[in-house]
Amino acid sequence: MSTDLSPRESHPSEPFEVTKQLARELVRETGVDGVGVAVFATESTRDLVYASDGVAEELDETQFTLGEGPCLDAFRFDRPELHADMAGGEARARWPLFTAQVLGLGAASVYAYPLGGGGSPFGVLELYGSSPVSLAPSEEVKCRSYAHTIAHAVVSELAPVYALTSGSDVGVFRRGNVNIACGILAAYQRISTAEAMVRLRALVGEIFAEVGPIVDDVGLPHR
Template sequence: MQLGTPDEVWAGGMPIGRTVELCRRCVTLLPVDGAAVTVRGSLVTKELLHATDPVVARLDDIQFVVGEGPCRDAYRLRIPVLQPDLTAPDVARRWPLFTREALGLGVAAVFAFPLQIGAVPFGVLELYRATPGVLAPEELATALLLADAAAHSVMDDFTRSELFAGPGEDERGIGEIEVPRATGMVAARHGISVHAALAELRAAAFAQDRPLIDIAREVLAGASLRED
């Protein structure tokens, strides 16, 4: 797999609706130089939805190619991965290939936040800086809020895409009785709102690249969306 030029990688993004605005807000509200949102079905499949510049787009692609980096760890561990100085010796030991390529791009700091609704991770919000530096406590709090907003922005954008799906696309799940029944079951089981329960169902379907109706039927059969 070739990385291509930064401009080629950036052009491959799929900017949609609220996700684009969310990335722009990250750059405006935080001391970072770029932001990107990537969705993942697993550690081996991913789609870059939007990147604010070619550098962060290339940074995302590098991690997918070399199989290491803060975004992969944030998705796998389901926790923010904050690296304020890529020149630190321990960083090169943790991600040797990624660190070399990132420094070559002029990236000095990377902050990755998992996107998830409930217990289901399905993407990553990635931020970078051209100079080393930590996020101050209030900046980290803002970043966490933006990551939560990004998760809902992505789901809203994809839900909108599903509602306007063209002929031949899979439209199962819309109006099926199993979906509202499963939504109510998840809400009751975890003590959350119906809106939050439906969001968890959609996130699970999205993360597994499966129809919503299939996830709903599994829940009705006794499966859980969350790890015990």
Template sequence: MLGASDAVGARIEQLQFDLGEGPCVSAFSDARPVLVSDLGAADPSGRWPMFTRAAQALGVGALFAFPLQVGISGIGVLDCYRANPGALEAEAEALAVADAVTLALLNYQAQLTTEGGPGDGADLFDLSWRNHAVVHQATGALAARLKIDTGEALARLRGYAFRHARRVDEVAEDVMAGRLDLGEEQE
């Protein structure tokens, strides 16, 4: 996540990262907008059951996710939410905003790669990765130690976090510090 408009928006993004499901995840993987006008409807609840319940508990009634992409290359997703259920009335305008955000991020990336660009020289991937670096590190460490693929290692982190009502970042920190072992004996 590069940014959020408010605490609820940040929590929505954290939930999707922790759970590995939600409109943002689907919009990125499917490379198309995901427009959920009523988060309480049966279809979204079936598609993202854990996310849907948690987002509703935050007071989210509708969520709209727009992939940020150029052609088939995706660089992220723009999520918009609101408290009340209801259809998005300005879909064309929202798509135009997503395109503008994509171009702004690509221009920013271009500035970062030129001499004298803003910031500390980190590119957008680095900035995004830093938000969850410990999760990526713990995933790799678990995969190597348990001789499993990284998908299964990340699933273990997420599963433990979900079962214990914790953020996946916190679980990853405990794994990396040696305070938590997610080997076979934990299952």
């Protein structure tokens, strides 16, 4: 699978169109009820690329607010977190605050897969079920496969025209903006955040070369 980050000749109709399509396919092909895709710069700086519904969005927001949960641990420790019964003892012991909140939201099971390109994770694929049911072995394999594919999709769709413009009405990267974009590229390419900033700045310049200077508009540092 290609991980080319060069600017595209044409842009999709919405930001992260392929990523969202893959996430929706995953819900249809497995027994999960909802999905979210979160991207990180650090444990405390991240945003949602996609949430299938209000529950998926609340699950992500609750973990961000409380600072605990399976999705955060999947990112922190670069490993899947599979919890078929959030009311069980293990989940309550590890994340007591989150568990109490998540059960009230209607999510009885939560699964999380780190997104990465062979280095440190840059995001998490977040899944939930409304009933405490384990994923079938074939479904678990499918989730891992989708996590790999979605990781590539997120990076390939990291177009500055969507991810970095502060005036966008789609709300992409509302919390971290440039920092999150740099975090993704740094983790995926195994480079420093300083080098990631240089590459993003170069991409922005190439994409907008024909429409005038935009460095100040997106808040990137000058050369």
